[in-house]
Amino acid sequence: MAPDAAVLVILTVVGAATPLLFAALGELVVEKSGVLNLGVEGMMILGAVSAFAVAVSTGSGALGVVAGMLAGMAMAFIFGVLTLTLAANQVATGLALTIFGLGLSSLMGASFIGIPVEPLAKLSIPGISQIPIIGPLFFGHDALVYLSFAAVVAIAWFLKKSRAGMILRAVGESDISAHSIGYNVIAVRYRAVLFGGAMAGLGGAFLSLSYTPLWNEGMTAGRGWIALALVVFSSWRPWRLLVGAYLFGGVTILQLYTQGAGGLGIPAQVMSMLPYLATILVLAVIAAGPWKGRLDAPACLGKPFRPST
Amino acid sequence: MTAEANAGVPRLEVRGVTKRFPGVLANDHVNFAVDPGEVHALLGENGAGKSTLVKMIYGVLHPDEGRLLWNGEAMDITDPHAARALGIGMVFQHFSLFEAMTVLENIALGMDEPGDMASLSRRVVEVSQAYGLPLDPDRNVYTLSVGERQRIEIVRCLLQNPKLLIMDEPTSVLTPQEVERLFETLRKLSAEGVSILYISHKLDEIKALCDRATILRGGRVVGECDPSVETAKSMAQMMIGEELKSVTRRSAGTHGEARLAVEGLTMPSEEIHGIDLKNVSFSVKAGEVFGIAGVAGNGQNELLLGLSGERLAHHDTIVRIDGEPVGRRDAGARRRLGICVVPEERNGHGAVPGMSLVENGVLSGHHRMDLLSNVFIRFGAAARFASEIVEAFDVRTPGIAASAGSLSGGNLQKFIVGREILQKPKVLIVSQPTWGVDAGAAATIHQALADLAAEGVAVVVVSQDLDELLAISDRLAVINVGVLSSAMVTKEASVEEIGLLMGGVHGLEPAPERAPEEAANVA
Incomplete structure (x- = not known):
């Protein structure tokens, strides 16, 4: 393969991995606070359609990205009211949120199908971005790609080093203990859930404004679910999440290329299953394996909390 | 130590505190006071309202009526942060610890101004050595024994220079030697002027440790006494309000294989x-x-x-x-x-909380009590079995149709023990x-x-x-x-x-x- 072609493959892997990374980082923080939000797919796709609609209407990609994040947060707020304030079942609410998001996004996006949009501006440093291989690989992305890497560093630092991050982990580890020491469990979880919504919306915005860039019904195509699986795969560690997102991004692209190359005699349908099969395999291995990945799960994950007064 | 200005004023006074939960009057106009440097016992059976009372002092719960006075001044303790700011520390009966986090993180979480982690770590080691409570700040809590976990809670309180230390049944999980060490620490604190509110139903410990005891029964204060002049038996009778029966063994002698x-x-x-x-x-x-x-x-x-x-x-x-x-x-x-078995955990292992007493009777009893006929449950027999248990073991319940989860811990325990005993096990x-x-x-x-x-x-x-x-x-x-x-x-x-x-x-x-x-x- 020519160097240029290799660079192109890597660039598409970055494109496939970035939305996964955003959504999964958000969900990681949510789960660390003890909340399981299965509505990532729904928040993501609503972020995608909102970002696209605003970007097309205003002509501003940046406004589109902000709109995507706000849409994700609005969805997360609904989830928060139901599961945190009203203590509804988190699994059922999350599933409902996904179905709701898929339906609502189709409705909102009906008139935007097939319309082109100006993709997000790529970084361009005269001279440097033109260096062969290194230029496009490191200096030719749009701002969101760099933001996703910064987010890994920031979240890893936040969880490990900051006091607020320590309180968030404590709330996810034992809500009752945190409450009896005097922390406001529900408030901490609200913030985490809203952050998760914004990150899922950001992932969606990247999809519709940078990766494709187009709006299509159901265009997230299960990426929200892969993001959920990635959180488990990473055993709730941001750096492993980065590796995982690029691994899964790579599998997605591999599938596209082998289809293009005649599928190596494998039916195209089997190849498109690949990312999802990999997800199932990884989850099964982690659950059963000697690594005991579940050991790292926040102890209160998915349990509703009702403070007594 | 702060009471020098107003000598003779109790460090903490509880006046007419009342707390209701749905269907229960947990505290009914409770009055008592703790002096500086005093080790004061709150004595009572389970369900007497001791834990509710101290949770109000620590700001976790709020009284419906009545007031708390701190060094003679009325205080509204809105949350645990406010309690800690006054100088109140609490060691919980069910520890407020985070298993997957380190000792140091656990301590920092329980403090309002922990400072930076490196210097906190040094202070933890200093305090734990000064009071004979060895702790390694970097260990994860789940690797520690129960006694060590309790030390975390105590050290966490001590780092904030408490004026009043509340201990909710601290010895129920300790070995006799650990209890002795804990008492040494508490006596040392008391000598330094720290007031200690000690909750327990273990009478020997209260005799050994406490200066004064307030006795609660059914949410009310029923008496106050000096434990050193009372006997364990006399305090027990005040606590339960009746004569205490002692177990009589009819030794059948052990025999055979x-x-x-x-x-x-x-x-x-x-x-x-x-x-x-x-x-x-x-x-x-x-x-x-x-x-x-x-x-x-x-x-x-x-x-x-x-x-x-x-x-x-x-x-x-x-x-x-x-x-x-x-x-x-x-x-x-x-x-x-x-083989009949009563597991440790009542809700979820010994009984299904959402199912009725009759159904819970069937779950473990059907093998030996003949409660099934082919695929059907013999509900008549099952109901008789449940009624028999309720009667023989004095289970306080509205009826056998009540769900297991609605019973108090003690009553459910009586039901489960009774269910197994009545199956005539070998x-x-x-x-x-x-x-x-x-x-x-x-x-x-x-x-x-x-x-x-x-x-x-x-x-x-x-x-x-x-x-x-x-x-x-x-x-x-x-x-x-x-x-x-x-x-x-x-x-x-x-x-x-x-x-x-x-x-x-x-x-x-x-x-x-x-x-x-x-x-x-x-x-």
Whole structure:
């Protein structure tokens, strides 16, 4: 393969991995606070359609990205009211949120199908971005790609080093203990859930404004679910999440290329299953394996909390 | 120490405090006061309202009526932050710790201004050495023994220079030696002027430690006394409001072959931080009460699963009932042969909280009480069985249709113990028979176990309460880190010896690293 072609493959892997990374980082923080939000797919796709609609209407990609994040947060707020304030079942609410998001996004996006949009501006440093291989690989992305890497560093630092991050982990580890020491469990979880919504919306915005860039019904195509699986795969560690997102991004692209190359005699349908099969395999291995990945799960994950007064 | 300006004023005064929960009056116009440097006991049975009261002092709950006075001034303690700002520290009965986090993080979480972690770490080591409470700040909490966990809570309070330290049943999970060390620490604090509010229903401890005691019953203050001049018996009677019955043993004498024999039971735990059983052997004869002592989390749960048949042994001959090998038979088969079991956890293991008492009776009783006909439940017989339990064991419930989860802990325990005893077992295995049960009901349960043994049943009692085992068992052994000591005759055993066995080799030092997989996990 020519160097240029290799660079192109890597660039598409970055494109496939970035939305996964955003959504999964958000969900990681949510789960660390003890909340399981299965509505990532729904928040993501609503972020995608909102970002696209605003970007097309205003002509501003940046406004589109902000709109995507706000849409994700609005969805997360609904989830928060139901599961945190009203203590509804988190699994059922999350599933409902996904179905709701898929339906609502189709409705909102009906008139935007097939319309082109100006993709997000790529970084361009005269001279440097033109260096062969290194230029496009490191200096030719749009701002969101760099933001996703910064987010890994920031979240890893936040969880490990900051006091607020320590309180968030404590709330996810034992809500009752945190409450009896005097922390406001529900408030901490609200913030985490809203952050998760914004990150899922950001992932969606990247999809519709940078990766494709187009709006299509159901265009997230299960990426929200892969993001959920990635959180488990990473055993709730941001750096492993980065590796995982690029691994899964790579599998997605591999599938596209082998289809293009005649599928190596494998039916195209089997190849498109690949990312999802990999997800199932990884989850099964982690659950059963000697690594005991579940050991790292926040102890209160998915349990509703009702403070007594 | 701050009271010098207003000498004679109590550090804390509780005036007319009332707290209601739906259907329960937990505290009814409670009055009492704690002086500077005083060790003050709050004495009462489970459900007397002690924990509710101290949670209000610490700001976790809020009183419906009444006031709290701090050094003579009325205070509104809105939350635990406010309580800590005043100088109130609390060690919870159920620790407020975070298992997957380090000792240092746990301490920092319980402080309002922990400062930077490096200097906090140094202060933790300083304070823990000054008060004889050794702690390694970097260890993860789940690798620690219960005694060490309690030290975290105490050190966390001490770092904030408390004026009042609240201790909610601190000794219920400690070995006798750990209790003695705790008392030394508390006496030292008291000498420094710290007031201590000590909650317990263990009367000997209160006699040994406390200057004054306020006695609660049914949410009301029923008396105040000087524990040093009272006897344990007189305080117990104030506490329960009636004469305390003592257990009478009709010794049938142990005879014949072992009814339950366990030989070389080795079983890796399925729990993440569980304890593996290592070559556990013991036998119990008809008419014998066999006690298994030990600090919680030393393999008791695993042993219970191995005996009940919820987990199978490697060979059939490892567990025998009346000589018949059952090691590879499941729980249902063992029940039919006569092993009945009361697990430690009531809600979720001993009973299904959302199901009625009748249904819960069927769940464990259908093997021996003939409550099924083919695929159908014989509800008439099942209802009779449930009523019989409720009557015989004085279970306070609106009716047998009430859900198990709606019963108080003590009442549910009476129901579960009763359900197993009435099945006429050959071998009865009971874990923590009187945990959370009041003194009157505890006496009833102890008597029932004694009577059962007198009828020729082999009874195994697993308990953390050493006094309980000393009172009712004929022989006892100690379990520590999954290893069962050889059995000793209770009458000849010394508390010191048992205490040392309970603490194992690491009783007073941080326990050896129990989780090597953690290191592998990081890599």
